[in-house]
Amino acid sequence: MTTRPVIGVLALQGAVDLHKPHIEALGGEFRAVKTPAQFKDVDGYILPGGESTTMLKLIETFDLWDVLADEFASKPVWGICAGSILLATHVTNPAQKSFARLPITVQRNGYGRQLDSHISKVCDYDVSFIRAPVITDAAQCAILASHEGQPVWVQQGNAMASTFHPETNLSAPSPMHKRFLDLI
């Protein structure tokens, strides 16, 4: 692509701005998006970390479910932590609604509470798992990275999910952001 790809970070709630340096370091344009008018120009979506229940409530409150489902279906998407929960086919602990954009099953807070948050090596990078979910089934996906025997970074077609946060402490651009922008 010759023009700068517009990366829309869904900005209803969560860790949005941390993606800006990563996206810009790769020649993309960062936009925090939360209304249908802002969705039109987006070339690919990052669903950021945050609280998935809060994001779901806001999507319902502002009647964004259908428009987001259409947007996600037609464009590259990357869900991080809470975002991976929104993209999953199935969610457990507890069960909740999701976009089913990526064929994975995700267990919320799979490692436990904040005391179980940790920094671990993924692809030789120290990345943060913060009240992270666990991907319990990703049989139909390419596994890009695993941690303690479980997939933590997966992809199918132009949809990607990671349960860790490359945006919080990796220097920009992170290899995960690079892979995502290559999908655009």
Place this chain on the structure above:
Amino acid sequence: MSSNVITIKTGLAEMLKGGVIMDVVTADQAKVAEDAGAVAVMALERVPSDIRAAGGVARMSPPELVQEIMESVSIPVMAKCRIGHFAEAQILEAIGVDFIDESEVLTPADEDYHIYKHDYKVPFVCGAKDLGEALRRIGEGAALMRTKGEPGTGNIVEAVRHLRQINQDIQRITRLSDEELMTEARDLGAPFELVRMVKEQGRLPVPNFAAGGVATPADAALCMQLGAETVFVGSGIFKSEDPAKFAKAIVKATAHYNDPKAVLEASKGLGEAMRGTALETLEDSERMANRGW
């Protein structure tokens, strides 16, 4: 690797941005908060306005209450300990809460020393009235700052004062030359390295939220436009006429704080907000923001 590192602690604070953290005193209230879209709840025995009314000594909540609330919701649960009361903080860490608020809402346990927060795996949030106070707490290991405001009053004036003060302090530092920084650190009573970091980054080294007096969707929008990255709502929700409605409305207004039409919509049909307190009616000794230093 250990989880006792600051990036893991500030990381959770980052995840809470753009949201509303609500004070709750029962598991039922916690569910109301979660259903309304709260990003976290603060588990308390009494909300600040009731603490004011009750008088006496306000302490950490009973462990059973905190645990019951933790079991009732899937969002993060915070709890308060008294300023300087590290044994209460140790208990809260043993319970496994997600964040500890070393809070001026409770009666201070130590008038000279705050808790050394680097020693804990659990992240801490602390209140501040100005940049010097914020950097002292960050120096001790706080992973998140909030304004002190004046809790339990439903009066936003002190939170606004503290947000503006911190913004002004940061702007002043960004204009200083390197040789002026040490004198500034002395005047602020703040660690030099953190003052230098503020100059380089033009912001606090950790996220900064608003707290203390938020009672309406407009209050939340005001704080967010003044640079707060999330709002804590204490008495404002469960002391209003219709808590579930108020909770949802404040969440909506916070998500679209820059869009007056959205804040307008959120402000309609709510019934009465909590009854507020004019600050002139408070004695200095009743001002919670004066606790800690």
